[in-house]
Each structure stands twice: as structure tokens, then as C-alpha cells.
Amino acid sequence: MEYTHGPNQPVLVLSEEQSWQLLSHTSHGRVATAVAGEIDIVPVNYGVHNKKLFLRTAPGNKLASMAINAKVAFEADGILADEAWSVVVHGTAELLESEADIQEARESGVSPWIPTQKDFWVRIHVDSISGRHFELGEQPEVAE
Amino acid sequence: MEYTHGPNQPVLVLSEEQSWQLLSHTSHGRVATAVAGEIDIVPVNYGVHNKKLFLRTAPGNKLASMAINAKVAFEADGILADEAWSVVVHGTAELLESEADIQEARESGVSPWIPTQKDFWVRIHVDSISGRHFELGEQPEVAE
Numbered sequence: 001m002e003y004t005h006g007p008n009q010p011v012l013v014l015s016e017e018q019s020w021q022l023l024s025h026t027s028h029g030r031v032a033t034a035v036a037g038e039i040d041i042v043p044v045n046y047g048v049h050n051k052k053l054f055l056r057t058a059p060g061n062k063l064a065s066m067a068i069n070a071k072v073a074f075e076a077d078g079i080l081a082d083e084a085w086s087v088v089v090h091g092t093a094e095l096l097e098s099e100a101d102i103q104e105a106r107e108s109g110v111s112p113w114i115p116t117q118k119d120f121w122v123r124i125h126v127d128s129i130s131g132r133h134f135e136l137g138e139q140p141e142v143a144e
Numbered sequence: 145m146e147y148t149h150g151p152n153q154p155v156l157v158l159s160e161e162q163s164w165q166l167l168s169h170t171s172h173g174r175v176a177t178a179v180a181g182e183i184d185i186v187p188v189n190y191g192v193h194n195k196k197l198f199l200r201t202a203p204g205n206k207l208a209s210m211a212i213n214a215k216v217a218f219e220a221d222g223i224l225a226d227e228a229w230s231v232v233v234h235g236t237a238e239l240l241e242s243e244a245d246i247q248e249a250r251e252s253g254v255s256p257w258i259p260t261q262k263d264f265w266v267r268i269h270v271d272s273i274s275g276r277h278f279e280l281g282e283q284p285e286v287a288e
Contacts, residue, residue, distance in 0.1 A: 032176030032185040041217040043230040073185040086187040
């Protein structure tokens, strides 16, 4: 993807399409949850299918506590020497149980970080998606 | 650092010391906040000093809304071909205003992602830190 920053414009707001494209080419992100006032954040592998996010995780993972129709925030990013991007999603997480749902999840191509047999599936319905592209650089000196 | 996984132990729980060491050698993470029931997550650059985390960010960043003594969760990770690590911190964020506080923040060595002059500083007091090291691998086939 090409990113055209204007002069003095180190942060570029991406379109939804650009944001989805970045998410589709990455497989690692983090999910933030706030259950009973306890805020938490967990690293996840994810897949994208039909503009939904799919996670597959081991039992006992904290994702279990948030997967009951809970509001979540999700972030994925990529950092190179002189540029970076970050995409943030707000949505609702749902624990998948039916075979049809799990089949859809499999089509996202998500694979878990660690080998385990009894994992479970989570689908995140996306309410909003936003992306930023950053030109990295030095902090300018403040004029005295 | 050496990580010694046992057989069938793809996830290794790290000590606090190991977790701090990983945080000290990284500079990019994410902060999750839940203000007025709205959960959010933002990418940040950070520094570590005296077992506290320091962020430096531009005005208008969502961090401003969370920095008023808010509980936050923070995550940093690293991913290689066959291993990964993730460290999660729970703590309280504080907007820094005094010159002494900002001097301490500077000693953390944090630099912001993007060049701007009027940035502000946030300190995260750490309540808990936990780390995991993952041996990545294929999902085992389920025996029929």
C-alpha cells in the first residue's frame, strides 16, 4: 500500500478499506476487555473473514471470561525502521458453539499460537475500525 | 535470555525479573483503558525507569482521557519464527506536570513515535507484571 503524507503530516488517517487490508495481512494482535471493572489485555492470533475477526485460543485463557457478548477493543500494528501502522477495532466478542459458526471461523485461516487440542473459538463483530499510518522521526527541538 | 520449556509445555510463565528485562529491551507497546464504560486500546512508545513505565504522547491522543489516575492495562510482545513472548502490566496512569516528575520520565529514555513539540508525559505505576514465553508450533491433530 502507498501512504502519501503531506508536509508536516506525520500521522495519516487510513480509510476503512486500508485498515481492513492491513488487518488481513497480519495474524497477531491484542484484545482488551473490561469485565466487572477489571481491565485486561491479552495477545492473540486472529483471522479475518467477512469483515469479522476470529480468534482460537486455549481453555483457561482470559479470553473465556470476556467472550460472553462483551464489548472489546482490538489492536494490531506493524513497525518498520521509519514507518509504522496501527489498526484499532471496537466490537463485541461472542463464543462460538455451533458447527456452522465454527466452520466460518475455520475459513478465516486463524491458527493459535500454541499447540493444544481443546481450544475454543471467538468471533468479534466489528462496530468500528480505524487505522493510522505514522512516519517516524525525531522530535523537533523546541525553540528557546 | 534462556527459556527452558519442558516437554508438552509450550507456555512458560516468566518471573517478574524476566518480565521487566523483556520490557526494558523493547520500546513499543499498547495501553488499554476503560473510561466511562468505553474500552479502548492505543499503541504507545514507552520507557522503563525505576520499575515504572513512561509514555510521551501528542495532545489529542486518547491517552489524555485515561491519564487522570485511571487503571490501565499495558502489553508488549515480541514474535519470532518459532517463539514469542508477551508481558502484561496492570497499573495506574498519572499525567505528569512537575519538572521533577518530567525529569524522571526523561531518564526512562522514551521517545515518541512522531515528531511534535507540545507532547505530554504519562507515568504508569505498576501494580502487577506477568510474562509468558511461547514455543510456537502446529496444532496437534485430534485423534478420531
